[in-house]
Amino acid sequence: MPKLTDTQTIILSAGAQRPENIALPLPKGLAGAAAKMAVTKMIEHGWLQEVEADLRRGEPLWRETGDGHGTMLVVTDAGLLAIGIEPLAMKVGVASRGGVKDQPEVKHPTLRTGTKQALLIAMLQRPDGATIAEIIAATGWQAQSARGAMSGALGKKLGLAVVSAKEDARGRVYRIGQPA
Structure with a gap:
């Protein structure tokens, strides 16, 4: 599998967190020919797909x-796998009287509130970000635990x-x- 660029990782990670995995809006500063080139490459790799937008529902528009x-x-699903997120968890369906089974249930990463992980995410989402010293002071973790949480829990598990x-x-x- 091709290695993801930083821009591709950001687009896929942001899309994985949105309802229905919508990849729009693209990151600030990515527009015009650069956006078209990045998106075209990601479609070629199978990480993004163009689908019809429902303009009445206010869905974001990529192109007319x-x-x-x-x-x-x-x-x-390939895009989710590329950033280490399991795309679909099948819900075991029981046949109903009409013979119709339950539809698969999409598994989205859940963010737990009131935890050190939620605190870490909030710190990293601030415009000024956070240093390791600030993270250690806020969470009580060791430096290696803070780095591990950013790499493992946030990067690999939550995308x-x-x-x-x-x-x-x-x-x-x-x-x-x-x-920045």
């Missing part, structure tokens, strides 16, 4: 088809793109999403 309709982008950047004033700062 010229007949009063448009398309939106959805993260596929969040945790990025870091070295800043002169604060040192290494971690954020969810694109580097």
